[in-house]
Amino acid sequence: xxxxxxxxxxxxxxxxxxxxxxxxxxxxxxxxxxxxxxxxxxxxxxxxxxxxxxxxxxxxxxxxxxxxxxxxxxxxxxxxxxxxxxxxxxxxxxxxxxxxxxxxxxxxxxxxxxxxxxxxxxxxxxxxxxxxxxxxxxxxxxxxxxxxxxxxxxxxxxxxxxxxxxxxxxxxxxxxxxxxxxxxxxxxxxxxxxxxxxxxxxxxxxxxxxxxxxxxxxxxxxxxxxxx
Numbered sequence: 094x095x096x097x098x099x100x101x102x103x104x105x106x107x108x109x110x111x112x113x114x115x116x117x118x119x120x121x122x123x124x125x126x127x128x129x130x131x132x133x134x135x136x137x138x139x140x141x142x143x144x145x146x147x148x149x150x151x152x153x154x155x156x157x158x159x160x161x162x163x164x165x166x167x168x169x170x171x172x173x174x175x176x177x178x179x180x181x182x183x184x185x186x187x188x189x190x191x192x193x194x195x196x197x198x199x200x201x202x203x204x205x206x207x208x209x210x211x212x213x214x215x216x217x218x219x220x221x222x223x224x225x226x227x228x229x230x231x232x233x234x235x236x237x238x239x240x241x242x243x244x245x246x247x248x249x250x251x252x253x254x255x256x257x258x259x260x261x262x263x264x265x266x267x268x269x270x271x272x273x274x275x276x277x278x279x280x281x282x283x284x285x286x287x288x289x290x291x292x293x294x295x296x297x298x299x300x301x302x303x304x305x306x307x308x309x310x311x312x313x314x315x316x317x318x319x320x321x
Contacts, residue, residue: 094153095170096127100134100141101160108132108160112292116164116222126170130160138241139258139267146257150248157244163222165288173245176285179233181250182275183285184268185243186214186229187236191273193313196306197297198238198269199229205297213283216242217290224290232284237276239284241268242291246275254278261312265296265305273313 097117101108108114108130117128131141142157154177166172176183188198189211195201201208212229213236219225251257256278259270275282296302 094127095125095156095173096129096145096150096153097156097158098129098142098145099158099160100131100136100138102134103132105130105132111160112163112222112290113158113160116162120164120167120169123170137260137263137267139260139262143257143260146248146251148252151252152249154245154247155251157241159242159291159293161292162242163224163290163292165217165222165290169287172285172287176233176245176283176287177247179281180235180283180285181254181280182239182244182246182272182282184214184236184239184241184245185232185284185287185289186212186216186227187234187239187272187282187284188212189230189234189236191237191276194310197295198240198272214240215286216240217288218292218294219290220292222290224292232286235281235283236272237282238269238272239282241271243287243289244268244271246280250280254280256280259312261308262305263301265302266309270309270312 134141192201199207213234214229214232215226217224217226258267
């Protein structure tokens with residue numbers, strides 16, 4: 094079974110009107126796709142997501158998704174299974190190299206210059222489904238870092254590796270940290286072509302994002318420089 098995990102700040106009824114809720118309703122014909130939603134969530138996403146990395150989920154594929162994402166691909170569960178036949182942890186966009194001090198997966202420095210030569214994946218953006226495509230680079234591809242808009246893994250792989258989301262992070266940088274943990278644990282991390290539209294463009298440079306960046310850099314300060 095492919096199980097979509099998400100957290101929303103509103104009620105279940107409100108979630109069903111959100112992009113992800115409406116997308117999942119559209120795919121209700123698929124018996125291999127289920128979802129779990131944490132309603133009225135006030136915790137950070139890592140705390141919410143970790144609730145599902147448990148033995149009871151061992152036989153399932155888990156997809157951690159933001160609730161402001163439209164799933165444009167009707168064959169979503171097939172795409173997820175294909176991705177996880179190749180990679181242990183998969184997403185839709187990422188970076189094939191790791192610059193340890195880089196502030197986000199797509200940037201190479203604090204000036205927020207894109208690390209264009211090493212990027213992978215496609216994510217559409219817009220308020221409605223089938224938004225304009227942001228093409229980062231060839232996909233599928235092994236990567237060092239993934240964008241947290243979509244993170245998929247077999248629960249068994251995470252459990253066996255002892256991998257969890259770090260709850261010191263709230264909404265930002267948990268994806269970079271999770272990617273680095275996965276690579277350090279010897280898991281194969283990569284991008285896969287899956288059609289989604291994200292209604293948000295990110296919160297780069299906001300006070301909350303800057304605080305999170307400081308935590309991320311502090312945690313990984315002792316890590317040796319790595320490249321892909």
